Amino acid sequence: MEVREHQLRMGYDGDFTFDMRPQAGILNVFSRLSYKPQYAIGEFVDNSTQSYLLHKAELIDSEDYYRLRIDIEYDPGAMTLTVTDNAFGMERDRFLDAIKLDAKNSDQMNSRNEFGMGLKTAASWFGSVWSVTSTQLGSRRRFKATVDIPYLHESGESDINIRVTDEPPYTHGTVVRIEKLTKKLAGRSIGKIKDMLGSMYRRDLANGDVEIMFNGQPITFEQFPILRFRDQQWKKPLDFEFDFGPEKHHVTGFVAIMDPGSFIKAGFALFRRGRVVIGGADANYKPREIFGNANSEISLKLFGELDLDDFPINQAKDGFVWEDGLEDAFIDALKMQIADFRKIADMTKKARMxxxxxxxxxxxxxxxxxxxxxxxxxxxxxxxxxxxxxxxxxxxxxxxxxxxxxxxxxxxxxxxxxxxxxxxxxxxxxxxxxxxxxxxxxxxxxxxxxxxxxxxxxxxxxxxxxxxxxxxxxxxxxxxxxxxxxxxxxxxxxxxxxxxxxxxxxxxxxxxxxxxxxxxxxxxxxxxxxxxxxxxxxx
Incomplete structure (x- = not known):
């Protein structure tokens, strides 16, 4: 194994086998993780957008009018899910890191794919066979690996074949294809997935240089209308710190009041590294200490976006690890910062008029x-x-x-x-x-x-x-x-x-x-x- 990896690092060409290590049978366990479809798909989008963010200058220089495009294709008949991007792509070292179970590289520190496990866990959660194909910008080689979980489990092997083919130098990007899906997406859930993806990546979409498509339809996010009252627009930036134990936690973002209000849209979207962790239609963060009852005026109109970049996050990246009292301290600090907005949001429309x-x-x-x-x-x-x-x-x-x-x-x-x-x-x-x-x-x-x-x-x-x-x-x-x-x-x-x-x-x-x-x-x-x-x- 050591000899083979050494050959790879030294520029060995042609197809080869690679030991995923540890035993690939563990991939079976990933199918039982508590993922939600939008967060599992989000793992692939995280990889694509992070590749773009790390190499934005090179990609923009590579062609006129470059935009990152991520295509998500779901075929219920064939039971396949394919995610394709035109991001920077991967050369051999990074490609092997992407499929190796215990790999992590310096690019993942303080990034959206910080755990280095998202592609493997999400793909294994969705289906029993998955493949990754990638070509790095400027490279002439395309790498492809196929992971057949039932075969690896039954055989006890951890070696997989890596196929290397020639590509034109202007080709770049990555394709993740999942076959034999074990999670079926129904019509109504597809609509929710699209809405949630729009919410999760709203800032990337708002920048205008990232495009996400689902079965040929663009993923979008509509900004909320903001109340104008007392000769001002009710939106203000937030930037504050609070102590929790020996550490300080920094919060930035904004708070605003919606007009007209919407129980589904109101609440806070909690971001980390520019991507929503908690939030979306009817899934925004609404602690009772701030919003009161579910049918309150505040719960109808108060909203905002909060960046919690130094808060610990769970493996699925759909929640924060803050049950030790950090969440309570956060709520108390936030409540003090937005007291004036809570007061205005609590006014009825008739009273404001x-x-x-x-x-x-x-x-x-x-x-x-x-x-x-x-x-x-x-x-x-x-x-x-x-x-x-x-x-x-x-x-x-x-x-x-x-x-x-x-x-x-x-x-x-x-x-x-x-x-x-x-x-x-x-x-x-x-x-x-x-x-x-x-x-x-x-x-x-x-x-x-x-x-x-x-x-x-x-x-x-x-x-x-x-x-x-x-x-x-x-x-x-x-x-x-x-x-x-x-x-x-x-x-x-x-x-x-x-x-x-x-x-x-x-x-x-x-x-x-x-x-x-x-x-x-x-x-x-x-x-x-x-x-x-x-x-x-x-x-």
């Missing part, structure tokens, strides 16, 4: 835009009013015949003027004040607030003083609700309400002694004010 619409920053923005319009409107309104007065209809007849009807109208009208808002303060925005000319000699101060109310009232009007009008606009009115979260709509609505109230005040100036108003007066006044706003106020 109310705060967003009624908050001071939103109120100030609308006030600034409307004030600009009203200022220029007042400067240009005099001419429009002079023109209107020439066409003003005659005042209504004030004969005794209509006096009783007028009195009843005035009584009702004055009763309406005494109306007071019953809306709680927490459902009201700040007051925005707009002075507006209602005649050449008289101005009114219109005070506007937004409210979030139920019921059919779209505006409420009161009269705090003779020179002021207080208006409450109900943004929760069913007619406005589909649009009222949009700031542009809020500005238009506010201008419309001001025009309406100012039109009423102008009409009152031309009312009868009993307070009667010509039915068309408000409409006519509003036509003129809206036109003046458009001509003079929207510059």
């Amino acid at each position: 109310q705060e967003s619409q009624l908050a001071t920053p939103a109120s100030n923005r609308v006030e600034a835009q409307v004030t600009d319009t009203i200022t220029r409107l007042n400067n240009g309104l005099s001419k429009a009013r002079d023109d209107a007065e020439e066409a003003q209809p005659e005042k209504a007849d004030t004969s005794d015949a209509g006096e009783s009807a007028e009195s009843r109208y005035v009584q009702d009208y004055r009763e309406m003027q005494r109306e007071e808002s019953k809306v709680p303060d927490e459902l009201l925005s700040d007051v925005r004040t707009y002075p507006i000319k209602v005649s050449s000699t008289q101005a009114k101060t219109i005070e506007v607030r937004w409210s979030i109310e139920s019921g059919e009232k779209w505006i409420g009007v009161t009269y705090p003083t003779d020179d002021s009008v207080a208006v409450t606009i109900n943004l929760n009115h069913p007619f406005f609700k589909p649009y009222s979260r949009e700031e542009d709509f809020q500005v238009v609505l506010e201008k419309l309400v001001i025009a309406f109230v100012a039109s009423e005040e102008q009409a009152k100036l031309n009312s009868t002694q009993a307070g009667m108003i010509i039915s068309s007066a408000i409409r006519s006044n509003m036509n003129r004010i809206l036109y003046a706003m458009a001509v003079n106020g929207n510059g």
Whole structure:
């Protein structure tokens, strides 16, 4: 055996046999490991992506528009699974390490294939016969090894044949083919595998220079929508350390709030070496200490990506070895870092909407835009009013015949003027004040607030003083609700309400002694004010 290996290291050409050591019958045991299909396939993808990461510069220099491509082909009829890549490939030493049971090389330290066992364990878990074929970039040799587990088990042998053939120098990459599958992939599980692979390698896919295909269809990952609230996007980077025993553990990544939320997508994806260890659709990390009950608001909306590169990992690379208290220490440290995000995530959508619409920053923005319009409107309104007065209809007849009807109208009208808002303060925005000319000699101060109310009232009007009008606009009115979260709509609505109230005040100036108003007066006044706003106020 030593002579044969020495010959290999010295450049011996041609086919040869190789002792896998220890006895290859142990491969039978791998079929009983607690792998999940996506993590077993992930072992092959880890090898491909790690080969690419180690030799990225050489691969990019080797051809124009190079991209790493990994093709996963599952054939249920033939019961085969094949994983093909165009990564750097392997020359003889690395190739033998890949199939030798107790081999490990320096390239695997601090890498995705750190244990040096992934290819052997995953292939043996999936099927009873598997082969590896590889050619390194720049080499003219292709190496192929076939491992027949039942034969090796029955014969007690550990020697396998290595076939060496010539290849063009521009050929490179590795093919892992598994035959006589012992794990069958059903239709629904294939969809889950594709989703999980997209999640596991989301960062490689997001870079744009790695492509993973499953039966000819690209593996993808869709980024989650992030909440915008209180004039900020709710996503922030994380970078902190915490002590556990004599060691410090470093955590980086980000936390964010999803909008709209999703119980399936929410939670943390835990990364190690740029690849997800825990996470994916309906499989994200959701410790109760942070997320509360499964149906909580936090469990619906809080999410993030956390890098735990110096945390110990299990052999299958689908979990961390932290049952000794490390997980509890991690949760406590993380909880302190994201307290503000937990608080916002715990708010209901209704509570956020109310705060967003009624908050001071939103109120100030609308006030600034409307004030600009009203200022220029007042400067240009005099001419429009002079023109209107020439066409003003005659005042209504004030004969005794209509006096009783007028009195009843005035009584009702004055009763309406005494109306007071019953809306709680927490459902009201700040007051925005707009002075507006209602005649050449008289101005009114219109005070506007937004409210979030139920019921059919779209505006409420009161009269705090003779020179002021207080208006409450109900943004929760069913007619406005589909649009009222949009700031542009809020500005238009506010201008419309001001025009309406100012039109009423102008009409009152031309009312009868009993307070009667010509039915068309408000409409006519509003036509003129809206036109003046458009001509003079929207510059």
